[in-house]
Amino acid sequence: MDFIFEWFRTLYSETGVNLPFIYDEYDRKRMAEGLLTTIWLSLICLFFSVIIGVIGAWLQGSSLKWTRRIVNGYIQLFRNTPPLVQLYFFYFAIGTLLPRVENDWGGTSPMLGSFAWAAISLSFFAGAFNVEIFRSGIEAVPKSTVEAAEALGFSRLQIYRDITLPLAFRVVIPAMNNNLVNLVKTTTLAYAIAVPEMLYEANQIWSDNVNVTEMMIFLLLAYFVLVGVLVAGMNKWERAMKIPGFG
Amino acid sequence: MTWSATSDPMVSIKNVYKSFGSLDVLNGVTLDVMKGDVICIIGPSGSGKSTLIRCINALNDIQSGSILVEGLEVNDPNLDKLELRKKVGMVFQQYNLFPHKTALQNIMMAPVRVLKQNKKTSEAAALELLKKVRLEGKENAYPGELSGGQQQRVAIARSLAMQPDVILFDEVTAALDPETVGEVLQTIKELAEDGMTCILVTHEMAFAREVADHIYFTDRGIIVEHGPPETFFKDAKDPRTREFLSQIL
Numbered sequence: 001m002d003f004i005f006e007w008f009r010t011l012y013s014e015t016g017v018n019l020p021f022i023y024d025e026y027d028r029k030r031m032a033e034g035l036l037t038t039i040w041l042s043l044i045c046l047f048f049s050v051i052i053g054v055i056g057a058w059l060q061g062s063s064l065k066w067t068r069r070i071v072n073g074y075i076q077l078f079r080n081t082p083p084l085v086q087l088y089f090f091y092f093a094i095g096t097l098l099p100r101v102e103n104d105w106g107g108t109s110p111m112l113g114s115f116a117w118a119a120i121s122l123s124f125f126a127g128a129f130n131v132e133i134f135r136s137g138i139e140a141v142p143k144s145t146v147e148a149a150e151a152l153g154f155s156r157l158q159i160y161r162d163i164t165l166p167l168a169f170r171v172v173i174p175a176m177n178n179n180l181v182n183l184v185k186t187t188t189l190a191y192a193i194a195v196p197e198m199l200y201e202a203n204q205i206w207s208d209n210v211n212v213t214e215m216m217i218f219l220l221l222a223y224f225v226l227v228g229v230l231v232a233g234m235n236k237w238e239r240a241m242k243i244p245g246f247g
Numbered sequence: 248m249t250w251s252a253t254s255d256p257m258v259s260i261k262n263v264y265k266s267f268g269s270l271d272v273l274n275g276v277t278l279d280v281m282k283g284d285v286i287c288i289i290g291p292s293g294s295g296k297s298t299l300i301r302c303i304n305a306l307n308d309i310q311s312g313s314i315l316v317e318g319l320e321v322n323d324p325n326l327d328k329l330e331l332r333k334k335v336g337m338v339f340q341q342y343n344l345f346p347h348k349t350a351l352q353n354i355m356m357a358p359v360r361v362l363k364q365n366k367k368t369s370e371a372a373a374l375e376l377l378k379k380v381r382l383e384g385k386e387n388a389y390p391g392e393l394s395g396g397q398q399q400r401v402a403i404a405r406s407l408a409m410q411p412d413v414i415l416f417d418e419v420t421a422a423l424d425p426e427t428v429g430e431v432l433q434t435i436k437e438l439a440e441d442g443m444t445c446i447l448v449t450h451e452m453a454f455a456r457e458v459a460d461h462i463y464f465t466d467r468g469i470i471v472e473h474g475p476p477e478t479f480f481k482d483a484k485d486p487r488t489r490e491f492l493s494q495i496l
Binding site: 142144145147148149150151152153154155158162163166167170243244245246 | 304306328329332333335336337339341343344345346347356357360361362389390391392402405406409
């Protein structure tokens with residue numbers, strides 16, 4: 001490995017192209033942690049936003065008027081406000097209302113850290129879109145198929161779990177992919193509340209090394225690859241879920 | 248349960264009224280179906296045939312009247328729908344198979360999920376049913392890989408897997424190619440011969456004549472005329488019945 005690091009050091013001294021996150025151990029560690037934080041935050045938000053979408057779409061079909069109203073209110077609130085404002089709202093408004101807890105150094109710190117707030121905020125943000133996406137999928141499931149399940153004695157929950165949801169999923173995969181791709185890109189907003197994700201760490205590195213151009217190019221490519229991997233995975237999944245003669 | 252004696256009808260429909268908004272669909276229908284009976288309901292489009300049989304398993308509710316299925320009152324707000332649907336099977340015009348499940352899974356699903364049967368037992372029973380509807384070897388085919396007639400036979404097997412006491416057939420051959428109609432009718436005929444109680448809405452007059460114990464002719468939400476097929480087709484008395492038969496035969 002050393003000769004690679006050496007090569008990048010020489011590249012810097014010969015051409016001025018400075019990539020310290022490759023040759024410098026400290027910056028390398030920062031960048032790796034940033035990347036892992038971004039991936040971890042993305043995975044958590046992907047998971048919970050899909051859960052919120054599935055449950056929200058189920059509640060939207062409820063016979064109780066107020067349940068439907070609450071779900072619709074949630075969707076409107078999170079769809080019609082900027083995700084950065086939501087993030088600030090959770091972190092600064094709700095975060096400061098929560099009690100503080102004692103930390104390891106004898107002081108006090110907020111109950112939930114910036115990472116937790118970013119995960120909560122972004123899950124709700126993407127979840128609102130997922131509810132609408134799943135609803136469109138559920139509406140695409142033929143009523144007659146649901147009726148057949150009813151006639152066989154399935155309960156409403158069994159129909160949702162065994163019939164409606166699996167069929168709706170297949171319909172919504174492309175729309176959901178778009179939303180999840182946007183979600184991964186939106187994790188960069190967590191930078192604003194100092195979550196040490198990739199953009200934040202890159203900022204640290206360019207502040208120390210004054211290599212803004214290189215870091216910007218790197219960030220662009222890094223997100224391109226990251227989202228590319230996600231899209232490839234989703235496409236593979238979409239193909240695996242295909243059923244003959246449907247959709 | 249009040250239903251016990253064999254002389255009681257299995258399905259007893261009394262004075263049933265049903266409307267969709269301002270549209271009256273059933274205007275006082277009364278009919279009884281005895282155990283082992285095969286009855287065919289015929290009539291012009293929009294005469295309420297399909298609505299009538301959809302009311303029997305509570306897919307549609309009724310405004311007034313009574314529908315008793317083995318003593319179970321369907322027009323009861325506290326009706327246990329699961330209990331009703333264990334007794335009543337249904338086969339639809341558009342088959343309505345679950346497209347993401349194989350033929351075998353389609354048949355097994357309700358016994359496993361609804362009756363909580365063990366998987367092995369249901370699988371063996373499902374394979375047996377596939378054989379009964381002459382679809383051995385198709386257990387792993389998805390509905391999209393089967394012809395209309397094959398799908399409809401899977402749908403019949405799926406209904407049979409719940410071991411219902413009566414099966415409702417809602418124009419089950421209306422969406423099929425002419426050459427596959429025969430295979431589905433053959434399957435139904437075998438069921439009828441096995442003693443299954445069947446209520447069919449159909450446009451297949453020759454078939455109705457062959458399998459039915461009793462024919463009901465509906466028009467504008469009432470039963471205009473009914474009788475055993477021999478007399479019904481030969482000497483219908485009501486002019487509406489005669490007109491309908493003259494157009495269709």
